[in-house]
Amino acid sequence: MPLTAHGLRRVLEAAYAEDAPQGDLTSLVLIPESARATAELRARVPGVFSGGPVVEAGFRLHDPEARVELLVAEGQPFEAGAVLARVSGKAREILTAERVVLNLVQRMSAIAALTARYVALAEGTKARIVDTRKTTPGLRELERYAVRCGGGRNHRYSLSDAVLAKDNHLAVLTGGDPARLTDVLRAARERLGHTTHFEVEVDSIDQIEPVLAAGVDTIMLDNFTPEQLREGVAVVAGRAIVEASGGVNLATVAAVAASGVDLVSVGALTHSVANLDLGLDVVLEVGGEDPGASRP
Numbered sequence: 001m002p003l004t005a006h007g008l009r010r011v012l013e014a015a016y017a018e019d020a021p022q023g024d025l026t027s028l029v030l031i032p033e034s035a036r037a038t039a040e041l042r043a044r045v046p047g048v049f050s051g052g053p054v055v056e057a058g059f060r061l062h063d064p065e066a067r068v069e070l071l072v073a074e075g076q077p078f079e080a081g082a083v084l085a086r087v088s089g090k091a092r093e094i095l096t097a098e099r100v101v102l103n104l105v106q107r108m109s110a111i112a113a114l115t116a117r118y119v120a121l122a123e124g125t126k127a128r129i130v131d132t133r134k135t136t137p138g139l140r141e142l143e144r145y146a147v148r149c150g151g152g153r154n155h156r157y158s159l160s161d162a163v164l165a166k167d168n169h170l171a172v173l174t175g176g177d178p179a180r181l182t183d184v185l186r187a188a189r190e191r192l193g194h195t196t197h198f199e200v201e202v203d204s205i206d207q208i209e210p211v212l213a214a215g216v217d218t219i220m221l222d223n224f225t226p227e228q229l230r231e232g233v234a235v236v237a238g239r240a241i242v243e244a245s246g247g248v249n250l251a252t253v254a255a256v257a258a259s260g261v262d263l264v265s266v267g268a269l270t271h272s273v274a275n276l277d278l279g280l281d282v283v284l285e286v287g288g289e290d291p292g293a294s295r296p
Helices: 005-019 026-028 054-062 091-121 140-148 168-174 178-191 205-212 226-236 253-256
Strands: 038-044 069-070 083-090 128-130 164-167 197-203 218-222 241-245 263-266 276-286
Touching: 005 054, 005 083, 005 091, 005 140, 026 091, 038 091, 054 069, 054 083, 054 091, 083 091, 091 128, 091 140, 091 253, 091 276, 164 168, 164 178, 168 178, 168 197, 178 197, 178 205, 197 205, 205 218, 218 226, 226 241, 226 253, 253 263
Parallel strands: 128 263, 164 197, 197 218, 218 241, 241 263
Antiparallel strands: 038 083, 038 276, 069 083
8 A cells, every 4th residue: 555645745744844834044045046956865774665755755845846766665675875765956955855854764764674574573474563553643654654665564544443442441341340241342343334343452361252252353462471372362263363462572573473363463663663874965966156145
């Protein structure tokens, strides 16, 4: 699934409104209006590329005639020193657009690289690595796109997309009486349309059967050990999708994935990632008017 043009433009316009609300004063004062430049997006460290649409749209939002070359494909690993993209156009506009593009692509590529590490550790199992709603407010669409670039999958996009009953929901719903669990979940299931996915989180093996009896689609086994996950998968026995969640990290994901679960959700893909070090090197091609000339 590609980034939507609407979603990408919304993020970029908000970012530029924050970064240059009345324009880029430095570039307006120092850079001749007629000056043109070529800039190369270079990797200072290894990673996995995500953000080509951001590079293209980010620079062209300021200079619609800018020429943007993407030199690395989405999801492709790269080494330190690699040139990831090249842009040519009006120097002022490139310099104005630079920081926003870098901020977003550095984060997206870091998410893609981290996701690829998790996916590699789950290789050989049936488990899919999926993200969570623990995303940066306003950047969810970009961050989840980056997860896909790294080989991961997306969980529900928002609270409006599916039912996911967690421990706090169940505590309110049952009034603390576990004997009511099946009935209250079945009643909720009957109020939903046939296309709406229904998932329920459990934190103990003995909750699985009452939840299955309500006809749910997915059971989330929260903070289970790998041994408990294997037991839970056996109890479910194919009657629902099984998701493992809670504190999964690079040291534990292989064992979690090998337990037989269908999904492994990892909040760290987006909430704990450190941006990759990417840079934009600019070389002026043509100097127009005298940089020291007065201008309004």
